[in-house]
Amino acid sequence: MGIITGGTRQGHEPELTGVVIRSSAGHLLVAVDGTIWRCQMRGRLKRGKRQSQTVAVVGDRVRIGAQDPHAEPPRGVLEEVLPRTNRISRMAARRTGGHVEQVLMANLDQVVAVQSIAEPRPQTGFVDRLLVAAERFGVAGVLVLNKADLPEPADQKTMWDYFVSMGYKVLRTSAETGQGGPQLADLLKDRVSLLIGASGVGKSSLLNLVEPGLRLRVGEVTGKTGLGRHTTTSTELFPLAGGGFIADSPGIRGFDPWAIAPRDVRDYFPDFAEPQQACRFRTCLHRDEPVCGVKEAVAKGRIPRWRLAAYLSLLGDLEERAERLGPRKRP
Ligand SMILES: Nc1nc2c(ncn2[C@@H]2O[C@H](COP(=O)(O)OP(=O)(O)O)[C@@H](O)[C@H]2O)c(=O)[nH]1
Ligand SMILES: [Mg+2]
Ligand SMILES: [Zn+2]
Incomplete structure (x- = not known):
């Protein structure tokens, strides 16, 4: 796969291609041959005709120009976003009136919908919608039910069994006990994946389980709502030691798939x-x-x-x- 290994091109000005591993408010982190560059977007890219809320998103392959290659970290400027093989998009917040596309990630193999058996309880319709978007954009959809150490109500089990009967893969895990860890690692190996689910379901905990070196911040679930605080603030792509890449995302709740009549x-x-x-x-x-x-x-x-x-x-x-x-x- 090697999406994080970009390459250099010979020319008068050094030109580099790499992969966006983080994107927020016009600032990007781009991995080029294993080195992380901090890049800014040019104004014309920001104002471009594209309506997408985010011009360059995690997983995008980009061409950058070097500005200060010897800085720590090296600095560059985004020149071009290379064509995407696919993406996962939803409508941006309702207040934008549904005009704005929010691309969550580009160039991925699978989207992993993470729900927890309890604390917080699964959200009705969320998985269904996410799988619709996956089908629409040609990305495989997988389900992970975390907190399998907690008791699972019978009606919930019937519901997840139905997803299995449709042909979706459903994996039960516990970041607490380690249950399902090896199976999850196997699922992620050599693939580019995006973890999506509400805040507090245990996405960051699961990544720490399969890749202890990541040491991602884990949030406490607040007693009142059973929801986590948003400790993961932007989507970030990590290389996995055993091969593959995984993106941890901040909790999202609603999901209106983009571009479906x-x-x-x-x-x-x-x-x-x-x-x-x-x-x-x-x-x-x-x-x-x-x-x-x-x-x-x-x-x-x-x-x-x-x-x-x-x-x-x-x-x-x-x-x-x-x-x-x-x-x-x-x-
Ligand atoms: N009982 C139980 N708690 C978990 C499990 N995984 C995560 N948690 C807890 O759930 C809370 C939210 O975890 P976090 O990884 O930050 O969730 P995220 O918001 O989806 O990234 C933390 O208090 C974790 O300790 C699990 O498998 N079982
Ligand atoms: Mg998190
Ligand atoms: Zn009918």
Whole structure:
């Protein structure tokens, strides 16, 4: 994989390519041949036509110009973001009205949705939405259930078993007892992964478990809300000693996938594919339409109710956004 090994190019001015390992407010850390450069964005890149909230994100391959190669750390300026093979994006905060894309990471192999069995409890619909985005952007989606040392309610287990039945990998771990550690290390090895989940589920703890050298800061879960404090403040990419790269991200709660037309949402629910062949209308949205194969599958217990609810909730949110933006700006 070697995405962090960039390369130098001969020329009048030294030009370097590397990988963004951290990006915040116009400042980047870029790994070039194992050396970390601190880089600034040029104004024209910041103001570029691209609507993405973040022009250069973690995982992006970039070309930089050296400004002060002998400084500690060496300093450079971002010249160009090289084309992405893929990305994971959501809509930026609601107050932007759904116009702004927030790219969480570029050039990745898999997104690992981390939830905890308790403290905090799993968020309804979050995993469903994240997996929709993964399917949409051509990234593999994997589930990790952390805090497996805590008792797991039966209805939760049924829910995760359903994701297994759809073909997703579900791994139970405990950063406390070390359970599932070797399996998680195996899952991450030689791949470029992004860990996503609410604050407090144990993302940083899990990374410390598989890569003790990282010594990431771990937050306390506050008693009142059961949610963690945001001790990880920006997404950061780390090389793994055994091969591969892993990005730890600050806790995110909501996830509205970017660039999905409402009518296409159903195609990213793989469990709907077969039952929806029985829908009377080829364009059935499985909502109010008569003779709907998906609703029938729910009635017969073959698709759980919460799964249809997760779909309808996402559909509603994307429709609302499309309405706000008007027909011309729909993705
Ligand atoms: N019981 C239990 N607690 C855990 C486990 N993993 C993490 N924690 C605790 O959960 C809290 C949040 O952990 P942290 O790694 O900062 O979560 P992050 O916000 O997702 O990075 C800390 O108090 C950890 O000690 C686990 O497997 N079991
Ligand atoms: Mg963290
Ligand atoms: Zn239908």
